[in-house]
Amino acid sequence: MTELRSNRGPLRVAVLGCGSVGSQVVRLLDESAVDLAARIGVPIELAGVAVRRLDAPREVEVPDGLLTTDALELVSRPDVDLVIETIGGIEPARSLILTALESGKSVVSANKALIAEDGATLFEAAEKAGRDFYFEAAVAAAIPILRPLRESLAGDRVTRVMGIVNGTTNFILDKMDTLGSGFAETLEEAQELGYAEADPTADVEGFDAAAKIAILASIAFHTRVTAADVHREGITEVTSSDVRSAAEIGSVVKLLGIAELVSTGSHDKDAVSVRVHPAMIPRSHPLASVRGPFNAVFVECDAADQLMFYGRGAGGAPTASAVLGDLVTVARHLLSGTTGAGESAYAAREVLPMGQTRTKYHVAIDVDDRAGVLAAVANAFADHDVSIQTVRQEGRGDDAQLVVVSHSATDAQLSATVEQLRGMEIVREVTSVMRVEGGDDE
Structure with missing residues (x-):
């Protein structure tokens, strides 16, 4: 493991990926440089940006000499202190993150799919290296939810987490409710507005939401939960008739990610239920008022009672905001020679079928x-x-x-x-x- 370079100079950051999120991270690193330096205590300097193609069009202009197609070399360089991963997917993201940690770099990631599939490997590598692995941006973008669960509510007992964690599906169901539109025509509108991908499968079939609720469940209940543990149903079978039926009983249809403790008769042996599916919820419930592509997470605890976190759950700039929040925290830890909270899986609760x-x-x-x-x-x-x-x-x-x-x-x-x-x-x-x-x- 390499030692942190002298903290009298700038901290150097490598960014993996320069798509919608990575490009906004690069932009904010430049535009907020003075404020970031004041909050951290030393300047942040961009060491390099790894991309697949040097000549691809980008939302921001990357300074000359910083673009590279050799991501492995970039995360291994001794002059890099921190790595920000925004490329997504499983590989090569996993290998690059592991290499970065093994090389003594702390890592900030926005990769929900990887964390939901194999977070345990990443947490173990970070602990072994004595470095941070932070990932607030992996769930609900700019909405601060992971840190409150890991830190603010660490002294409480969380009993349920229920949320709208996919903006595409919420936009579609909201339009079906307010305008009486059908699923197919509303999906087409979402694609035209940029709220849905050309291939919307990950969103409308619930894969995206399943990864996010797996991460939330893992943190809330101190138990390793993967996306494979999540019961998943999408919204492709939701009809206009379903939406009208919900309205007739004073409810609205939402795609919900739900994680909750389930009593097994012994307080210290509660199990965990984790699922994603469309559901009717009363219009009086706070989640029912979440409109368009917005996200919200509703948390229930023994002492704090009910809390809701609301905001933009996707998009380059909102996600980059969460990335930079983690960057500030991790940079402060590097300068002080400490690390933040790692994985908490001590409860090891059963995940119910x-x-x-x-x-x-x-x-x-x-x-x-x-x-x-x-x-x-x-x-x-x-x-x-x-x-x-x-x-x-x-x-x-x-x-x-x-x-x-x-x-x-x-x-x-x-x-x-x-x-x-x-x-x-x-x-x-x-x-x-x-x-x-x-x-x-x-």
Whole structure:
């Protein structure tokens, strides 16, 4: 491990990647140089920027001589003190971060996918090297959420983290709610406005949100949670009818990332439930008012009670803001010869399978409009110990629609109920099944 160069001179920073985030980091390093020096105690100097192509168009102009295609050489250089990784993905990001740490550099990353897949390897490498690995920008961009969970709430017991952590899906669902638009046309609008990628799979299928909630769960519950542990459902199956049904019960549909402690009968053996899926939440809930591409994370604790963190959860400049916040902290640690909080996984709680997770459900069923149907449907719910909270029936000639809202039940109980309903002669179709979150009966 290399020693930190004399702290009487500037700290030199290498940036990996110069896309939407990396370019804004480079810009802010230049524009905020005086303020950063005052906050840290020494100047910050850009040592190099690693890119795939030297001739690619960029949002900012990088000073002559700083661009390089040899990222490995850059992170290994003895004159580099800190590395900022903004290239994303698994490789070569993982290898470059590990090399940087092994070479004695502290690292700031915005890489949610890598941290959610293999964060343990990175944390162990940072601990072994005696250096920092910080990643506030990996979840919800400019919204400060990881540091409050790791530091401000370190003396409290967090019981639930529920958030809107993907701006693309929130924009789509918000438009479907306010304008009555369909999914396909709203996705097209999101792409035209730059809120969705040409290939929106990571967003609309919930992969992006799953990585973020895995990171949040790991920190909140001191347990290693990976993206593979997260039950994931996207919003491609959400229809205008689902959105209207939510409105009829005073709710709105959101794609939620949810991580919560689940009692197993022993306080020190609580398990963790982690999931991403669309859900109806009451319009009175703070998350229901989060509009457009904005993000918000709602945290529940024993002592602090309820907290919400809100803001722009994506974009080059907001994400770069979080990166530079970490940079200031890590630079101060380097100058003082200390490190910040590393991984906390002492609790090692079990991650529950989705079948054991409890919530309420909204189920829409097309049935024959004749006597005894309601009783038969109610019996199907009772057969699997799913208690009904409300039932609404709408007649439409020879058929009718029943809308059932259940009390809290496990996913396995509800799935068995729906399977039984679909096999009943009187049921023409189970048209919609959606979870209901954020109410009193959780």
